[in-house]
Amino acid sequence: MIELKISDYALIGNCRSAALVSKHGSIDWCCLPEFDSPSIFAAILDRQKGGHFSVSPTAPYQSTQNYIRDTNVLETHFINDEGEVRLMDAFTAMSEEEKSHTLFPDHEILRVVEGIKGNVKMKLECVPRKFYGKDIAVLEDHKRLGIQFSWKENIHTLLSTLEPEAVQVNYSDGKVVAEFYVPSNHRVIFSLSYSSQCPAILPELKLNGLKRMKTTIAFWQSWIQKCNYTGLYADEVKRSALALKLLTYAPSGAIIAAPTTSLPEEPGGERNWDYRYCWLRDASFTTRVYSIWVSKRKPMPT
Numbered sequence: 001m002i003e004l005k006i007s008d009y010a011l012i013g014n015c016r017s018a019a020l021v022s023k024h025g026s027i028d029w030c031c032l033p034e035f036d037s038p039s040i041f042a043a044i045l046d047r048q049k050g051g052h053f054s055v056s057p058t059a060p061y062q063s064t065q066n067y068i069r070d071t072n073v074l075e076t077h078f079i080n081d082e083g084e085v086r087l088m089d090a091f092t093a094m095s096e097e098e099k100s101h102t103l104f105p106d107h108e109i110l111r112v113v114e115g116i117k118g119n120v121k122m123k124l125e126c127v128p129r130k131f132y133g134k135d136i137a138v139l140e141d142h143k144r145l146g147i148q149f150s151w152k153e154n155i156h157t158l159l160s161t162l163e164p165e166a167v168q169v170n171y172s173d174g175k176v177v178a179e180f181y182v183p184s185n186h187r188v189i190f191s192l193s194y195s196s197q198c199p200a201i202l203p204e205l206k207l208n209g210l211k212r213m214k215t216t217i218a219f220w221q222s223w224i225q226k227c228n229y230t231g232l233y234a235d236e237v238k239r240s241a242l243a244l245k246l247l248t249y250a251p252s253g254a255i256i257a258a259p260t261t262s263l264p265e266e267p268g269g270e271r272n273w274d275y276r277y278c279w280l281r282d283a284s285f286t287t288r289v290y291s292i293w294v295s296k297r298k299p300m301p302t
Contacts, residue, residue: 004028009044010065010074011243011259014091015250017107018259020044021089023065025076026054032154032194033106035249035256036276038131040156045262051129051137053192055087055111058121058179071220072242073213083118085182087111092203092212093219105157105193105201112189112213115182124167124190126158126176136174145202147176155200159191161209244286254278255286 009020009028017037019030028043028050042050056063061080068075073090092108113122128137130151137149137156146159147169158176160167167178182188189209195201203212220242229237247256258275265271275282 004044006263010067011246012072012074012089012091012109013246013259014093014107015245015248017091018246019089019091019109020259021065021074021076023063023076024054025056025063025078025087026052027089027109028052029260030109031259031276032156033196035259036274039133040128040130040137042129042133044260046133049129049133051127051133052125053109053127054125055113055122055190057082057085058123067239067242068217070224070238070242071217072246073217073220077116078120080120082120083184084116085120085122086114086116088114088213090213090216093216094212095219095222098215103201105195105203106197107194108203108212109192110189110209110213110216111191112187112210113182115184115186117184119181119183121179121181122188124160124176124178124180126192127174128156129174139169139171139174139176141169149174153196155195157191157193157195157200157202159193159202159205161187161189161205249278255283257282 004022008023012019012021017032017035019027021027026043027041029039030041031037031039041052043052057078057080059080059082061078064077066075067073073088076087078085089111092110094102128149129135130137140148142148143164146157148155148157162178162180166180167176169176180188187210189205191203191205191209193203224238224242227238227241247259249256255278256276257279261274261276262272
């Protein structure tokens, strides 16, 4: 079992919810539909019971992570003897104008696996769990309409561009597994969407999946272009602004202290509070930085 540090994770989100993606391509923390909702993936707290959503090579590999420049779209590069693969992860995002003429689910995590070199064998594991790992999810295979699991009014749907017979469902363990090859210049796309609507909106992948990723990249690049700071550490300043934006709850503008709960400052420690709320002290630090910024520089984007 791989032991991970907090520094081995990167954050993706859509200003309503968030997920932590490890450098091994595993989503080990995700709460839907809000920051403070019960988790569906919580392997960061309990690797046996918490649940995860991983995409990684089957053979030993080395990996690195970074964000696509000026975005909150995450790239994980895997390199092994078979070749090289890039995994792009993001919560999809679009402008208000685009929303006005587009059908979309409440939330969608989009994962694009792209072959860079060689022909790499990959493995998908999606192991959702209800209410912080308390219960195994009951999976329903609807073939080309995806694999679904529900909890109360919540409907979660896993879709992929793989052929339905390539995706196996272990009903007793509540696990979805698939092994597949990704040759150079070939893409495989996965989508995990959430909806509380009836009927649920299922995002189409084969024709529009990559387009939604490009739209998400353009959304973040457009947002950060409003930041016109060009002084020292400009790249770091922009990255900080993008990270803080992910911690902002869009409906109210509140800044949450962190997207996680139950992680102590040290193993076995007592300081394991729920940080998924706007703590006045932490939020005041952020607004203080903002105040200092606007007094000396041109305004930051809101």
